[in-house]
Amino acid sequence: MFKNNPKNLLELTKTDTEKWLNSFDTILTDCDGVLWHEGIAIDGVPEAIALLKARGKQIYFVTNNGIKTRRDIWQTATSIGYDIPETRIIAPIHAIVEYLQARNFRKKVYIIGAEAIRQELTEAGIESFGPGPDILQGKLSDYIAQQVAAQSTDEVGAVIVGFDEHITFPKMLKASNFLGSNAACLFMTTNTDAVHRYPEFRIPGTGALLSALETTVGRKALQFGKPNPGICEELIKSGRLVAERTLMIGDVCKVDILFGHNCGFQTLLVGTGHNSEYELDEVLQTPGENQRYYVPDFFIPSLGNLTELIS
Template identity: 45%
Template sequence: MSRGGAINLTDLSGGQVGEWLQSFDTILCDGDGTIWQDDTAIEGAPDVLNALQQRLGKKVYLITNNGLKTRQELFERSQRLGFHLPSDRYIISPTAAIADYLVESPDFDRARHKVYVVGNAAIARELRQHGIDSFGAGETEQLAPGDLWPDFVAREFGNPEAAKDVGAVVVGWDEYFSYCKMARACHILCSNPDSAFLVTNRDAVHKYPAFCIPGTAAFVAGIEACSEREALEMGKPNPLVLEPLTKTGELRAERTLMIGDCLKIDVGFASNCGMLSLLVGTGRYSNLSDVRREKGKLAQPDCYLPRLADLLPYL
């Protein structure tokens, strides 16, 4: 089977699919659009992932760019929706990746440093579980009526304490994003050259049936521009998020399958890591023709299925 061939598995014989199933030991599976929609499992998806573990002995991890929940909260959702993962160790999320990164960083001291979060409260909850203090998450910060931006800057940043001991700026999806938050992040990053600058993901837009809304990439782009620093992405498609598993040998990229619904993020991640890829049509690409039209612009999957449940007859 050729790499990047976008082969529809339903066109293959049972023997060919069986041979394909033997080509990997570990599975990384996306969440939204692949196995669930919001808080509802996509029909058949739990049965497939459970069978891959229980019948074929595959090791399954859920990997998501969802920065609105902690790793434990995502694990609890997976259990509630019928996915039988052994523990929350099998959840790879940007909030947990950020916390793990800071814990391991020689430049970040949990006893002294705190984190400024431009993002939602889940980031603060994850950091707290790792013994890291933070501020700003889930809060609003806007110019008061009649307040001018020079007054805000002088009042908030005139005191050196405003940036003291802030060892990291973390950016996630933030419905309360504002000029004040961007200014505070810029001040901290410029005042502390050694501070970490991390982002949950660079998803440009969140798509809903009738409309699109700006994703985290829109927020971090403004902060990068004014601070003249580049954020480190802690989600797909950055291979960095797999280092804890690859360094220990728990995961071998060449024997791993990435399942997802997005060419740019999921299939791009598989390509970056040297993994096999399976694209399902329950998210952004509902048919194989749309996938093939992206050839030359975005990485192509090795295999395609209209829905993950279509794999069940082969298990």
């Protein structure tokens, strides 16, 4: 049996709207495409978040952004009108650092990804290398002898894969060597987003790079972004949120909505993402075994429309 179309919040009666608002205590919301676009707040959304907070809702921002530190994301949020503590932002780079610190990690980390990953690792006292251009010079056989074979695989205890605009064959070669030569080497990723801004145009995402590396080394990376429910495990275990009393808001069905369902949350899709409504139509029109996990419980054109329902 396939899930029905999501309920449009703007079509609910006032009584049903109040019932819905009273059905959750905690909100987790995606950032880009829901709260802002390229660092600019979406009209009316800061006000909507403020109204939800005034109703006593606990708010967390949860992002798959793997090219900015948690501090960077927090600074963006506060600079455009969102009142949220840095500790209420769930971000993959920070989660990876916490994971390594909890294991008293003392080796080097090889990064396929952004400088922000190295920055957070450095602040935590963890040595790393890899961000930036790494271009093949001369013959591949010479490069392997000079650059790859010269690097001790024992020194590298983890490989992190994030979005990398400088991705090259040498980077993939180094990562596969570290992982393939040492079964104890941790393999981690900021997220598994395969493509960005579809359908206007396609930018290969972290998941596209990761897939090639996973195929090469024959194992899966630990995921520190949505839709992995593990990123909320501590919040649930500690009692800071109750799954059945939590709402997940997002703009991507196969990431945000899937994450919400994986965690046992209610789900709300907004239409302000680059492909939100297109993807929802696609999901509804192509039923399959996993369709019910991608279809949200509710839909609203913009989170800013909530001001009409709450005020």
